[in-house]
Amino acid sequence: MTTIADNLARIRDRIAAACAKAGRDPAGVTLVAVSKLNPAEAVIEALAAGQTVFGENRVQEAQSKFPALRATHPDLRLHIIGGLQTNKARDAVEVADVIESLDRPRLAASLAAAIKATGRTPGLMVQVNTGDEPQKAGIPRAEAEAFCNTCRDEYGLTLSGLMCIPPAEADPAPHFAFLADLAARQNLPLLSMGMSGDFETAIALGATHVRVGTAIFGSRVPGG
Numbered sequence: 001m002t003t004i005a006d007n008l009a010r011i012r013d014r015i016a017a018a019c020a021k022a023g024r025d026p027a028g029v030t031l032v033a034v035s036k037l038n039p040a041e042a043v044i045e046a047l048a049a050g051q052t053v054f055g056e057n058r059v060q061e062a063q064s065k066f067p068a069l070r071a072t073h074p075d076l077r078l079h080i081i082g083g084l085q086t087n088k089a090r091d092a093v094e095v096a097d098v099i100e101s102l103d104r105p106r107l108a109a110s111l112a113a114a115i116k117a118t119g120r121t122p123g124l125m126v127q128v129n130t131g132d133e134p135q136k137a138g139i140p141r142a143e144a145e146a147f148c149n150t151c152r153d154e155y156g157l158t159l160s161g162l163m164c165i166p167p168a169e170a171d172p173a174p175h176f177a178f179l180a181d182l183a184a185r186q187n188l189p190l191l192s193m194g195m196s197g198d199f200e201t202a203i204a205l206g207a208t209h210v211r212v213g214t215a216i217f218g219s220r221v222p223g224g
């Protein structure tokens, strides 16, 4: 039987190998363990195996699992990686260390207000819809550069990086390259890109954060 600890060890090895191949320091790549739809017990198992950074795509699920774990694991870091409703902005600011899904002006306004009200300052990444897919969250690619400027100039937000989820059937490499170029132009140090199926490609193209779910926690399909 494969355990979460085994899977984590294997992913860390693969990250190290991808970094070696790309001539990069593995310390420059953070593994975000995506624990969505997995119980708190799975997170606890990962914490016991030394994993400290987690990703959740729903604020409510994050609230139900993580605050209780912070007391015993002060180094725990939580990233919100899913589409964020404006009315959840304050909850997200309160529960998260990093919000990766900033993708529209109204959300920027809500996050700015929540940051002001709470005094909490989570890291912020702009999610770019690099495939311009209508059903997907993220600022359209042609508007991304202007949106980053708007976040800073109009809403006073400090951005730390960019995030993308390439189209499922496409070669992800051009999408990762586009995001890396945009981050360089915008002077943003962090790049969250790459998931279970493509994180090695993302590392080759500069990812600083890879978001890996199923390869660590197994299938999220109930009973699967």
Ligand SMILES: *Cc1c(COP(=O)(O)O)cnc(C)c1O
Pocket (backbone or CB within 6 Å): 034, 036, 057, 081, 082, 165, 195, 196, 197, 211, 212, 213, 214, 215
């Ligand atoms: C679920 C999810 C992941 C993890 O995907 P896997 O294919 O399970 O590794 C990464 N990023 C986002 C935004 C997700 O929602």
